[in-house]
Amino acid sequence: MDDLVDFLGIDAFLTEEERASRDLVRRYGDEHLRPNVARWFDQEISRSEARDVLRGLAGIGLLGMQLSGYGCAGAGPVSYGLAMLELEAVDSGLRSMASVQGSLAMMAIHTFGSEEQKSRWLPGMASGEVIGCFGLTEPDVGSDPASMRTVARRSGSDWVLDGTKMWITNGGIADIAVVWARTDEGIRGFVVPADSAGLTINDVPRKMSMRVSITSELVFDGVRVPQDALLPGSRGLRSALACLNEARFGIVFGAMGAARDAFACARSYAMTRQQFGRAIAGFQLTQGKLADMLVELEKGILLAVHLGRLKERGLLQPAQVSFGKLNNTRVALDICRTARTILGASGVTLDYPVMRHASNLESVVTYEGTSEVHTLVLGQALTGLDAFR
Ligand code: FAD
Secondary structure (H helix, E strand, C coil), X not given: CCCCCCCCCHHHHCCHHHHHHHHHHHHHHHHHHHHHHHHHHHHCCCHHHHHHHHHHHHHCCCCCCCCEECCEECCCHXXXXXXXXXXXXXXXXXXXXXHHHHHHHHHXXXXXXXXXXXXXXXXXXXXXXXXXXXXXXXXXXXXXXXXCCCEEEEECCEEXXXXXXXXXXXXXXXXXXXXXXXXXXXEEEEEEECCCCCEEXXXXXXXXXXXXXXXXXEEEEEEEEEHHHECCCCCCHHHHHHHHHHHHHHHHHHHHHHHHHHHHHHHHHHHHCEECCEEHHHCHHHHHHHHHHHHHHHHHHHHHHHHHHHHHCCCCCHHHXXXXXXXXXXXXXXXXXXXXXXXXXXXXXXXXXXXXHHHHHHHHCCCCCCHHHHHHHHHHHHHCCCCCC
């Protein structure tokens, strides 16, 4: 069995195209990203490094790869998911940058934008020249975005935005922000250039997780944008949630990439680390851990591919994405923590990827709907009763 593990032979059920694009991302990650990732995590990736990473990912067609037209690759859901898995096998921060660009910012413009907005922004976003972020969360508004306070008011033919968005991935490197704000007509989406007067962007310092991506606060103080900044097709919070559903689908795959990397590291460490005169892989307790990790890893990948096949057929329901996000982020974090125990003290350093993946996954279980929120989504699907409030 090689270190990348395909115990159940899932590869055989992927198309040639899916395998080829997966292999391309894996190779690119190994050659261009993995050699730098511990340093980026250690020192926190800089804005210029993050922009360079996104331009590199654009070079292999990853930005908005699941969208069609406007310079996007038009890849199928499983190819897209596997690309996210391979990126996250290097670092969740890299996958976050790509997810936010492609599945949140580009997706919002692609789905809810006018023809003029799509032609203006999407080709540059696909090529990595224009970076986007997606502002929904606020300092006091996280799991319950319907309570958002950011407002957009009409002023003549313009809109004026006031409020604060918080925890915004790619904020500090963004050229444009897709921002969700309360209006007289309900919640709507706006495309706001990052250099607009009155918009201040501050990066969140001292994160202990996702140090390979930039996370920022966006403060809107009377930011005036023209009428054509409004995404005309955006209608209420459900438009923002539709984008999140798309990004979550990528997370279902991505989380298993981090888990696979931690598992492979723990397995190879166990084979060579000697204690009590033998490799620790020979102890039953270690084998029990490896077997349990493998079972959860392979189940998680099967689940992700299954959801991808449903999506291909247009059958995937949001609650099924919640099922995938809840399970796969949870088991990925468990796998990383177990891998860390196999590495003993070495596991707490940046010389090995397991602790880095585990700390990143603490964010992944929280963003795009926390585990608790997805549990309640499933509870509602099962009972018809809303337990959110
Ligand atoms: P809260 O909503 O305050 O929740 C705190 C706790 O209470 C959680 O455990 C939650 O599950 C629990 N809770 C809340 N309501 C209930 C309930 N009804 N029942 C039971 N438990 C409940 N946001 C963006 O808009 N754009 C981004 O690009 C983005 N990137 C991010 C990047 C990182 C690294 C991180 C950490 C976050 C990012 N976020 C982003 C924000 C993220 O989506 C929010 O953190 C998330 O929605 C949770 O909101 P909160 O942190 O305010 O937690």
